[in-house]
Amino acid sequence: MATKEYKEISLPFRLIQSKQDIDDGAITIEAKGVVDGKTHYFLACFMSLNQESDYIEMRELLSNVSNKEVHLTLIFKKSQLKDFKLDTENLAEIMGDERFKNMELLLRGINETPQEDNPKEMLQRKTEEREEKPKKRKHKRNEFTVYSKGVIPGIMVWITFFLIIFIPFIWLYFIDKRSIGVAFFVSIIFMIITGGYSLFGLCTFCNKCYIKDKQIKIRKWYGTSRSCSVENIDKVVFERVDNRLWHATIWIKKFHIAYNDAMENYGALKDFLCENVDESRIEIIEK
Numbered sequence: 512m513a514t515k516e517y518k519e520i521s522l523p524f525r526l527i528q529s530k531q532d533i534d535d536g537a538i539t540i541e542a543k544g545v546v547d548g549k550t551h552y553f554l555a556c557f558m559s560l561n562q563e564s565d566y567i568e569m570r571e572l573l574s575n576v577s578n579k580e581v582h583l584t585l586i587f588k589k590s591q592l593k594d595f596k597l598d599t600e601n602l603a604e605i606m607g608d609e610r611f612k613n614m615e616l617l618l619r620g621i622n623e624t625p626q627e628d629n630p631k632e633m634l635q636r637k638t639e640e641r642e643e644k645p646k647k648r649k650h651k652r653n654e655f656t657v658y659s660k661g662v663i664p665g666i667m668v669w670i671t672f673f674l675i676i677f678i679p680f681i682w683l684y685f686i687d688k689r690s691i692g693v694a695f696f697v698s699i700i701f702m703i704i705t706g707g708y709s710l711f712g713l714c715t716f717c718n719k720c721y722i723k724d725k726q727i728k729i730r731k732w733y734g735t736s737r738s739c740s741v742e743n744i745d746k747v748v749f750e751r752v753d754n755r756l757w758h759a760t761i762w763i764k765k766f767h768i769a770y771n772d773a774m775e776n777y778g779a780l781k782d783f784l785c786e787n788v789d790e791s792r793i794e795i796i797e798k
Contacts, residue, residue: 516587520544521580522553526573527626532556536566537617538573540602541626542581546592552622553583555597557614565610572606579605595621657720657776720761720770722783729761729768737766741787749781750796759784 522544532539535558542553559566582601586594597619603611721728727744730736746762752771759781760769770777785793 516590518585518587520546520583520585522583523579524581525576526570527554528574533570536563538566538570538614539626540573540581540597542583542597543625544583546585550623551592552625553595553597553619554622554626555619556617557599558617559610560613560615561610569608569610572608576606581605592621595619656722657770657774657780720768720780722780725787727761729763729766737763739763744784744788744792746792746794747784747788748794748796757781 522542524540524542527539527541529539531537537556537558539554539556541555544551544553559569561569582598584596584598585592586596599612599614603609719730725741726738727741728736728738744761744763748758748760748762750758750760752758756771756773757777758769758771759777760767761784770780772778772781
């Protein structure tokens with residue numbers, strides 16, 4: 512069993528100004544010193560057994576302490592610093608007040624960094640500082656888009672069809688070194704024209720609804736669109752149709768458009784409207 516070694520040392524100290532200590536009637540003292548070439552912070556927390564008025568006076572005395580050192584007993588095991596004891600009788604002698612003897616040790620520890628004063632208040636201050644700093648706004652895509660479930664499959668079918676035809680031509684030209692001829696270019700032009708026309712129709716004329724930063728952009732099937740903030744929505748009507756589908760109709764002055772639960776991201780749109788549109792402007796019709 513390793514024997515303990517003791518070393519006597521006197522170090523400057525300070526009172527930790529913590530609101531939590533005041534609420535709990537505690538006194539926390541931190542002594543700073545270099546031991547074995549490394550800076551350590553010796554923290555000891557005491558519970559004052561004196562009256563409340565005495566406790567306040569004791570804190571005031573410690574708050575004004577300067578150029579004074581308290582006596583510590585350092586405890587080593589296998590030449591490693593493991594613990595310490597703070598001499599309260601020596602503290603009472605330094606402060607010239609016998610009331611410091613009447614304190615009960617709650618906990619102590621050895622830290623590599625100083626204890627922060629008022630940790631709760633400091634955390635709040637740092638949070639406020641972060642909020643005050645201007646944030647660089649990053650460009651981001653729409654939070655979500657509501658669209659017909661046929662849009663994405665249509666695009667994927669066209670891409671797949673294009674690759675199925677295009678890859679064999681590439682294989683013949685680069686691997687087998689065969690002459691492709693005019694048929695290759697005609698096929699590519701045909702796919703671009705027909706596929707591009709189909710994609711243009713899907714992307715331009717299908718029902719869509721974009722949501723970004725509480726801004727909503729809705730577009731009818733024939734291409735006209737309206738953009739507005741949530742506050743400018745006059746009314747939202749949720750209506751059940753044939754006991755199967757739910758419609759969400761968004762009214763903006765004379766412009767309105769309906770989306771149903773057969774569309775992609777309809778659930779996200781419903782949640783967004785319920786959370787951001789005033790309840791007085793939401794109507795629910797269930798037949």
